Amino acid sequence: YKAKSTRSGHHVYHSDDDSHGDVRLRTLQELRSAIADDELVLHYQPKVALATGNVQGVEALVRWNHPTRGLLLPEHFLELVEEAGLMHALTQIVLSKALDQAVLWRAQGEPLTVAVNLSAGSLVDRDLPDRIGAMITSRGLPASVLTLEVTEEFLLNDRERARDILTRLRALGIRIAVDDFGTGYSSLAYLRDLPIDELKLDQSFVFPMINDERAATLVSSAIALAHSLGLQMVAEGVENSVAYNDLVRFGCDSAQGYLVSRPVPAEELGAWLADRKVTTMVRGDS
Numbered sequence: 001y002k003a004k005s006t007r008s009g010h011h012v013y014h015s016d017d018d019s020h021g022d023v024r025l026r027t028l029q030e031l032r033s034a035i036a037d038d039e040l041v042l043h044y045q046p047k048v049a050l051a052t053g054n055v056q057g058v059e060a061l062v063r064w065n066h067p068t069r070g071l072l073l074p075e076h077f078l079e080l081v082e083e084a085g086l087m088h089a090l091t092q093i094v095l096s097k098a099l100d101q102a103v104l105w106r107a108q109g110e111p112l113t114v115a116v117n118l119s120a121g122s123l124v125d126r127d128l129p130d131r132i133g134a135m136i137t138s139r140g141l142p143a144s145v146l147t148l149e150v151t152e153e154f155l156l157n158d159r160e161r162a163r164d165i166l167t168r169l170r171a172l173g174i175r176i177a178v179d180d181f182g183t184g185y186s187s188l189a190y191l192r193d194l195p196i197d198e199l200k201l202d203q204s205f206v207f208p209m210i211n212d213e214r215a216a217t218l219v220s221s222a223i224a225l226a227h228s229l230g231l232q233m234v235a236e237g238v239e240n241s242v243a244y245n246d247l248v249r250f251g252c253d254s255a256q257g258y259l260v261s262r263p264v265p266a267e268e269l270g271a272w273l274a275d276r277k278v279t280t281m282v283r284g285d286s
């Protein structure tokens, strides 16, 4: 097994790297206890509707609250989770925490939807739709509370299986999003035939929009294309108002990014939402 490089190019636990063997082994042990000791935590990043500025929901993003190294981002441990065969356990934990949080938000009169990322490896899990369905039902939640984000890799590895799993998930009422859209090799003809609801345009298309007219044109075309397939388009990595305003102009449906909010713990999101409401009311009054 050869670990793939992450977006940021970190190879912290690369399996071929002997010099890091000790670190790897120790981290692997730590990872097992992290799961047992409940050290995985979720941060939530809001997704806003570009037409109204309203918060549509949040994406749950996992972090490892490491006892000595502090809060670790996924790029520092997800590969190892995969390699150690612990991704199934991680997905289970993330889903259960995210759905518990959705229950809390509802109790607080804030019926936010939540999106959870599924690794390409989840494809082999034929029981996934039933299990997720049971997790939602047992909490008394509507299935529409959950969006699952899958990558193009997930869709392309075993097409029949991907179609089967997504069809069953969607039949339950769960929304399906294609994450990091544009970085893989899925053809439009193929996407058109899949049971999906939204495309999340990868950050690498959004970042250069601000100073490259062709990049902006590409984004605009991608949005038109998504709409022609009956799909919603979400832009990832919206960091500044120039990109935000362009996206509004291009008719993009939703945006996520540091301009709106970084991913934050649930408590901070609560404060952020309350603050945003006050601001809107004050604006509305004047």
Ligand code: C2E
Pocket (backbone or CB within 6 Å): 045, 060, 061, 062, 073, 074, 075, 078, 091, 094, 117, 118, 119, 149, 179, 180, 203, 236, 237, 238, 239, 256, 257, 258, 259, 263
């Ligand atoms: P993703 O699902 O595409 O999530 C978006 C990533 O972009 C997040 O990084 C988020 O913090 C970051 N981001 C959001 N807005 C901006 C922005 O304006 N500028 C920049 N530069 N970055 C922005 P994060 O949290 O480090 O997660 C990285 C990746 O790890 C995720 O990419 C996803 O593929 C994976 N991941 C995270 N949580 C989970 C999980 O629970 N399960 C699985 N299987 N994968 C996860």
Ligand code: MG
Pocket (backbone or CB within 6 Å): 059, 117, 149, 179
């Ligand atoms: Mg995602």
Ligand code: MG
Pocket (backbone or CB within 6 Å): 179, 180, 181, 200, 202, 203, 236
């Ligand atoms: Mg993404």
Ligand code: MG
Pocket (backbone or CB within 6 Å): 179, 180
């Ligand atoms: Mg990603």
